[in-house]
Amino acid sequence: MQNLEKIENLIRECENLPTLPGIALKLIEAYQKPDPDIQEIGDLLTTDPPLTVKVLKIVNSCFYSLPTKITSVHHAIKLLGSKAIKNLALSFNLIKTFQPDQYELFDYKRFWKNSLVGATATRLLSEKLEPGHADDAFILGLLQDIGILMLGHCMPRQYVLVVNEVGKNLNIHPRAETRVVGVNHQEIGEYLTKSWGLPNTFYLPIGYHHIPDQLTSAQSSVVNLTRILHLSSLFIDLLSDHKRALSLWKIKETLDDFGFAAQIDVNEIWGKICEQIEQIFPVFDLEVDQDEYFQIIEKARAELSKLSVEMIHNSVQQSKELETLKQQVNRDSMTQLFNHQHFRQLLQTELARAERYKRPLSLIFGDIDRFKAVNDTYGHLAGDRVIKALATKLRRETRESDHAARYGGEEFAVILTETTIEGAKVIAERLRSEIESMEIVYGEQSIATTLSFGIAGMTDLKSTSIDELIGRADKALYQAKKQGGNRCIIVD
Secondary structure: OHHHHHHHHHHHHHHHHHHOHHHHHHHHHHHOOOOHHHHHHHHHHHHOOOHHHHHHHHHHOOOOOOOOOOHHHHHHHHHHHHHHHHHHHHHHHHHOOOOOOOOOOOHHHHHHHHHHHHEEEEHHHHHHHHHHHHHHHHHHHHHOHHHHHHHHHHOOHHHHHHHHHHHOOOOHHHHHHHHHHHHHHHHHHHHHHHHHOOOOHHHHHHHHHHHHOOOOOHHHHHHHHHHHHHHHHHHHOOOOOHHHHHHHHHHHHHHHHOOOOOOHHHHHHHHHHHHHHHHHHHOOOOOOHHHHHHHHHHHHHHHHHHHOOOHHHHHHHHHHHHHHHHHHHHHOOOOOEEEEHHHHHHHHHHHHHHHHOOOOEEEEEEEOOOHHHHHHOOOHHHHHHHHHHHHHHHHHHHOOEEEEEEEEEEEEEEEEEEEEEEEEHHHHHHHHHHHHHHEEEOEEEEOOOOOOEEEOOOOOOOOHHHHHHHHHHHHHHHHHHHHHOOOOOOOO
């Protein structure tokens, strides 16, 4: 996991982090047993009468549509299996634990409404596409965005910036989170569910549900569950006022891409979602405007009918082209690192964020040693080859939350977010050592290359300008070059 250390620090430093009640922990432990004791689970649930009542309300609703009324948890377990019942019980515990009385910066009610829609969608889709995992599907869908909940709880003021960026639907793309807070909810969700001891059919789909195509090495059932979870996130998107038509179109397109179109009727699934949440929401102490939910799909269809398929495709294509153009403007054409201008913009943004939230920030400048000799000896094309190879190295060895740039000529810069100057020194030294041992081949020639690094970090001053920070990093780089190169120097 790319941001493991950052995630661990976030959870460790989180104030007033809710802890799961004992019954929830015992239910999670049951997932680790290949053959859990049915009687034991039933007895466990009966120790919590309010929980028992809630479970039985769901069991006797249209959620299961049983022919006879169920009056005891043990009877429910015999009919539906231990998995289904313990999943329901765990769902109640999770929502109860992470739903404080006061909603300040993070809208817990909206979050849980979205999550229950996603959980219901996941279960209905799994029944048709992955029936062997249908019993676990509800809790899987409920947990898919648990990382949003943790970010909203642990750093609410920072996370408001993410919510404001994408809107209030809270089905948030990971890129926005990484850009603002340095980690995303997929990574946190995967970390949490894995640390709880849940199997890979839980933590891998949660870790990849926005990027299912990147999960290529897992077993087929895990891949299918990840795709199902991705589809359920698109059903959550239908709740957003400003993108219903596009969300509906995305659902249909994604079903076709995954090869599920023949098995899934979108209108049927949404209709069942509406029927079930009508009874589910009140049990979870959440209000529902049933008319609103039923009308959503109709409004989406009406909006979609006004647009031709060609227009939608053109809109998507234009968005892709705009993103490509944006990348071209912000990137150095040779190395695909950020260019000088965009680097300064990024540094200004990250510096302001670091000052606002009192977080560390460091800057590394790197310059190729004796680069003129490379050009003179091997030619300018060989010099270009060296620059490209080093750029690739920097891009691979820095985190997603960091920013590597070609500052100019043979000079590079790396913005290290959430990194002290001591941490920056470790990173720079690692890069220096690995570059020193690199073999850059051009034609039949092997070109040895080293880099000198200058390092600077934020001071204790209330305000630090980007020019002041760049100046100190540049001064440190100058000293490294003056001392013979191939070394790392810090300027405080």
